[in-house]
Amino acid sequence: MKQLVTKYNLPSIKQPASTGNLAKTVDLESEHKGLFKLYSKLVHPSSYLVNDYANSAAVENQKILQIHAQLYAHDSVSRICEELNIPYEVSKPYGKA
Incomplete structure (x- = not known):
């Protein structure tokens, strides 16, 4: 990654923006709030999938x-x-x- 940053003269970023901040920047904050919990629960292993599979599916x-x-x-x-x-x-x- 560091080589690509140097090769293309990109700015060095210590921490990327969160999805919440990106959504706010492009004026999609309400969509993000409405869908983020569902997406994150289905994408990341969680007790939701293990303990409540019927509802998650x-x-x-x-x-x-x-x-x-x-x-x-x-x-x-x-x-x-x-x-x-x-x-x-x-x-x-x-x-x-």
């Missing part, structure tokens, strides 16, 4: 994760299309006129 949690995966995928594709200057007629979401 609930259909509601699955749907929340599926919906947000789709939202984030759409956002990523949209940003890529913008960056590559792809015309809206080509990149428009399916079903939109």
Whole structure:
């Protein structure tokens, strides 16, 4: 990492910003607060998964994760299309006129 910082003349950062601070910076603090607990409980090994597996594997949690995966995928594709200057007629979401 240090070699890459030197090679690309990047600033040296002692501690990266927390996800909460990043969310606040890009004005997504409310989304972060609403989803962070669920994501962190499912991503990191925790007693939630061990002691309450039925609730952690609930259909509601699955749907929340599926919906947000789709939202984030759409956002990523949209940003890529913008960056590559792809015309809206080509990149428009399916079903939109």
